[in-house]
Amino acid sequence: MNLYTHQDSNIWKTWILMALFFVIVIILGWFLSIFYGNTSILVVAVLLAIFMNVFSYWFSDKIVLALHKAKPATRQESFDLWNAAENLSITAGLPMPRLYVVDDAVPNAFATGRDKKHAVVAVTTGLLRILDKNELEGVVAHELSHIGNRDMLLSTVVVVMVSRPWS
Secondary structure (H helix, E strand, O other): OOHHHHHHHHHHHHHHHHHHHHHHHHHHHHHHHHHHOOOHHHHHHHHHHHHHHHHHHHHHHHHHHHHOOOEEOOOOOOHHHHHHHHHHHHHHOOOOOEEEEEOOOOOOEEEEOOOHHHOEEEEEHHHHHHOOHHHHHHHHHHHHHHHHHOHHHHHHHHHHHHOOOOO
């Protein structure tokens, strides 16, 4: 198994997840429309399933960033993060991801986005506070591996589909 096999596998997993979600919502809508004797429930379920799939694919990164109240990182404010991401992106042959910082004392980092061109790496202030340059590079390299393997889309779509929009 190589890098391209992992990428293809993760792309397929994402599409299967989205199709499964689509089918489950439609089946639920169908049962509810039969139970209540109202076919408009099925129409709403179909429209909701289509909307959620399209929305979670195209806007999943923005949703996750909004849920975490992430702020864009600048080179001046997050110099070590910016340099690590820039250098490692060049080395990995990936486009530079957009960088975000989440104001949270818990050390954490995540990658999100639908593809390499729309990728985001977010880190918490707690992580930036406790790591030195080498450790930060390790964390950024790990997140870039998620971007390279295309498994970030699968994770992000799962988060968007199971999250409650009102939370």
